[in-house]
Amino acid sequence: MNEAAILLTLAGVHFVALMSPGPDFALVVQNATKYGRQTGLYIALGLSFGILTQSLLSITGISYLVHDHPLLFAILQFAGGSYLLYLGYGALKAIITKLVRRDTNQQTSTKSSVVLNNKRQAFSKGFATNILNPKALVFFVSLMSTLVPASMPASGKALAVLILWSLSLFWFAFLAWTLSTERLQKRLTTMGTYIDTLCGIIFTAIGIYILHESLLPIFH
Template sequence: MNELTLLLTLATIHTIGLISPGPDFALVVQNVARYGRATGVYIACGLALGIGLHTIFSLTGVSFVIQQHETLFMLVQLAGGSYLLYLGLSALRSTYLSWHQPAAAPTQASTEQITSPHMALVKGLVTNLLNPKALVFFVSLVSTLVPASVSWWFKGTAALMLFALSLAWFSLLACWLSSSSMQQRLQRASRYIDAVCGTVFSVLGGSIVLSRVLG
């Protein structure tokens, strides 16, 4: 398989992975519902940066070394699982306040708001970068498809390509969700979105932490 064909194969598999619902998808939906298009796009930039870094780490062997080092990989899993669990519990707490303490909800929410583009970008970056399942996905993808003999041109192009695809997908998702008709629906359903996203993050993060503690 030549390098051009290999790039197309990587792009196809990565695109399928992107459009499959997961923590990154949930993060965009949740934050567009809360804060609108601009925040969603900055979240998308952060997610794309995280994916670009995962690609670079996998192609250069860094992620493989982390995965093979049991203690280091356990720490990465615990950190990532704990962060996802934190996101989930925060969303569930917000849902609880909106249902049971409507008068106190705005005050509480103000302490958790994304107040700048920088905060949104960092939240997207950290969420993707600390997701242990993303690390395993990229290590598996690279080890299965990419031979060790590929050129540095290929590695750089692959990283830029997967970054660009991720940025395009999540930005388009944020823009679509923030259209006037969709935004009204999302705002009406915001507490339900928080509940669903909070459950997804909590179950995923909790299962990762629990598996490491019990394992």
């Protein structure tokens, strides 16, 4: 397989993975629909830089060493699972608070002004969600080790990383932009509680699963 075919295959596999529902996808949907375009775009930027970091660590072999070292990988799993569980807890707690207070409009307005004025927080949230996801580490280790041969020149590897980053930024920014259009925002406003609940369940379920995986060796 020549270099062009390798890069096209890499791009195709990665783009399909990007569109699959998961923590990254759920984070963009939750924040773009709830807080608007600016927050959604900074979440997308943070996620793309998380993927850039994952790609660099994988192509240089650092991620492989972490994946191949049980203790380091277990620590990453525990940290990632805990963070996703924290996101899930926060989302579900906010829903319960809304239902108890019956003051959704006022609460949403207050939260939006806080998040929209803090671009760094939105970027950091996106970056942390991706970089702390051990499933992402496993995916990129598998992707790079399977599709990118060690004999590929440095220019080809650099182009591979650039493709993964640019596709990630394009997809998540497109998703954030689409979900925050005026017409769609009007429709999604009435579904805000359901979207937050679904995203909270996704974060919680994946977080619990990853924590279970990290603690499993201790009990065996």
